[in-house]
Amino acid sequence: MPRRTPTRADQLRRALEEDIFAGRLKPGDRLDEQSIAQRFDVSRTPVREALRQLSASGLIEVRPRQGAVVAVITLPRLVEMFEVMAELEAMCARLAARRMNPAEREALKRVVRDCEGFEKKIDLEGYYAANKVFHDAIYDGSHNEVLADMTRSLHRRTAPYRRHQLNRPGRISESLAEHKAVVDAILAYDADEASRLMARHVNVQGDVFTDFISTLPQGYVA
């Protein structure tokens, strides 16, 4: 009963999202309405609608009469995002521990096994994708669509930046171990532990650092 024919603006939005996620469009890049229209062989109208949608989801920034650019996230802002994301993902994990049904729990085990495979093969791209599946499984496991949507949205907004996070040597193994711990807690119906572990997994830095950054005046860091 949802929409039958996706509108062109929707297709454009998806295409541009892909460009951003894949890194073909980097933060700060200008989004010229005319060139986009030409590139996809449509008029400016659906392009504008797509840009508005992307703007609303925070992926790009549109300033009246000045055009659109891929959102540039300042460091303090990025820290804020991680702080919120840690809380939201922790909440997902807590609810998932209480609410996931047997089928979902089985699926979760499989997802972790997949992650393990990519870790052994040292396949960074593969692990990156499997990691996304893992987190999605827990979002959905919360059985709270509003929460899942909000968390996913934040996850996407930070995607262009989080990409670099796994490059640190040994981070994949660490990440995998943390995944396993979270899953164990969920399977053991230990909601508090699942929440705690997930928060630590996402918010690697720690609150103290966050407190410091977030009280800095505007403009102290780019």
Added chain:
Amino acid sequence: MPRRTPTRADQLRRALEEDIFAGRLKPGDRLDEQSIAQRFDVSRTPVREALRQLSASGLIEVRPRQGAVVAVITLPRLVEMFEVMAELEAMCARLAARRMNPAEREALKRVVRDCEGFEKKIDLEGYYAANKVFHDAIYDGSHNEVLADMTRSLHRRTAPYRRHQLNRPGRISESLAEHKAVVDAILAYDADEASRLMARHVNVQGDVFTDFISTLPQGYVA
């Protein structure tokens, strides 16, 4: 450095938001592009843009080729929203207790005094507005704009429904007492207590929540 001249689409968005918040547009009401365009004496183009923005923020729902209606939130969805909002507002309160500066703490005291005034006068509309100011102060007090924006957004989406919440006799006094308790905890730098109290304040539990649900007009929930 923000925008200089607000675009017409922006003005329309704000006007329509007002209509929704004030109850002139109720959940389920159809938003016809032509009539809106005529009413504001503009073409359909800016109207469409405004509708897209509202759709992205969740206030209205646009289905391709089928027009837009003010978002109708189902009962389970509404429960989900309250669940998330309790968590987000609690987080705001926790951070506010740690991060609010002296000026903000003073302002917070004043806001509560304002609430008290409206309670004594039994001014429902006035208290409703003061209540919003109170919550906004705590959102901003978190010193986390991302969190503040997300919480505000959820607050707005539930606004058309929460409006009826204060009608219950005695609810205002209860609400005010809860406000005071939260503020006391914040002023005492007791982050955990502030968080706990705020969560209880927002997530009207048990009987109270049931009461709230049952006072909704017909057709508000599917």
Added chain:
DNA sequence: AGGTGCGTTGATGTATACAAGATGGGCACA
């Protein structure tokens, strides 16, 4: 009588034309 199919009608989706503001370069002047 009930259901199915088609055409009409009116809305939304898209294209194009026009208006208005913003950016950048060149020129004049101090």
Added chain:
DNA sequence: TGTGCCCATCTTGTATACATCAACGCACCT
């Protein structure tokens, strides 16, 4: 030589015209 103003040009914002699809009603068939 540096500065500031002005104009040209390009981009975005808005209006209007056209295309396209979905809902609705009627007729026809079963």
